[in-house]
Amino acid sequence: MLNDIQETLYDAEQIQQKVRELAENISRDFEGRNPLVICVLKGAFIFMADLVKNVSIPLEIDFMAVSSYGQSTKSSGVVKIIKDLDVSVEGRDVLIVEDIIDSGLTLSYLIDVLERRNAKSVTVVTLFDKPARRTVELDADYTGFTLPDEFVVGYGLDYAEKYRNLPYIGILKPEVYTKS
Ligand code: XMP
Ligand code: MG
Numbered sequence: 001m002l003n004d005i006q007e008t009l010y011d012a013e014q015i016q017q018k019v020r021e022l023a024e025n026i027s028r029d030f031e032g033r034n035p036l037v038i039c040v041l042k043g044a045f046i047f048m049a050d051l052v053k054n055v056s057i058p059l060e061i062d063f064m065a066v067s068s069y070g071q072s073t074k075s076s077g078v079v080k081i082i083k084d085l086d087v088s089v090e091g092r093d094v095l096i097v098e099d100i101i102d103s104g105l106t107l108s109y110l111i112d113v114l115e116r117r118n119a120k121s122v123t124v125v126t127l128f129d130k131p132a133r134r135t136v137e138l139d140a141d142y143t144g145f146t147l148p149d150e151f152v153v154g155y156g157l158d159y160a161e162k163y164r165n166l167p168y169i170g171i172l173k174p175e176v177y178t179k180s
Contacts, residue, residue, distance in 0.1 A: 023054030043099030
């Protein structure tokens with residue numbers, strides 16, 4: 001598996017350092033608010049776990065799984081909820097935890113859903129951002145690393161469901177995409 005990685009962009013220590021930084025900022029900004037922290041599955045599961053371990057204020061967590069339709073062909077912004085939240089967001093300060101923002105379609109849909117369900121506030125933290133690929137105007141409130149326009153894997157992110165367990169983030173060798 002390690003042989004499939006062409007280049008490490010950020011190693012485990014760099015990621016942990018950044019996650020601690022984000023958690024400190026969130027702890028400070030959400031002081032006294034008991035946010036509902038929403039993990040967007042599957043990609044954000046490792047980031048979510050590392051992040052909340054470093055947040056020093058009371059919070060609750062829930063999970064949501066979504067999938068985008070025809071990302072490469074049409075940018076309709078239609079996103080399907082595969083697994084919905086267990087709890088109501090009404091009147092809650094919500095913090096969405098995303099792995100990566102690409103076109104921005106998934107996130108803009110999610111924000112819209114949570115606002116229509118009357119969340120008190122919707123804030124977004126993403127570990128990675130690829131601003132070059134944005135099709136909707138949208139930025140996270142907290143961003144870990146800004147990435148070049150390359151497909152990355154590791155630290156929760158997959159290619160064909162593999163590589164999520166890598167503790168670092170890297171770029172795959174091109175031949176990995178071409179062989180089945
Ligand atoms: P949009 O385009 O809606 O998509 O912002 C966000 C989702 O697309 C996936 N994505 C990636 N997954 N490596 C991955 O493993 C990448 O480089 C990458 N870029 C986008 C991811 O599921 C994310 O939530
Ligand atoms: Mg995702």
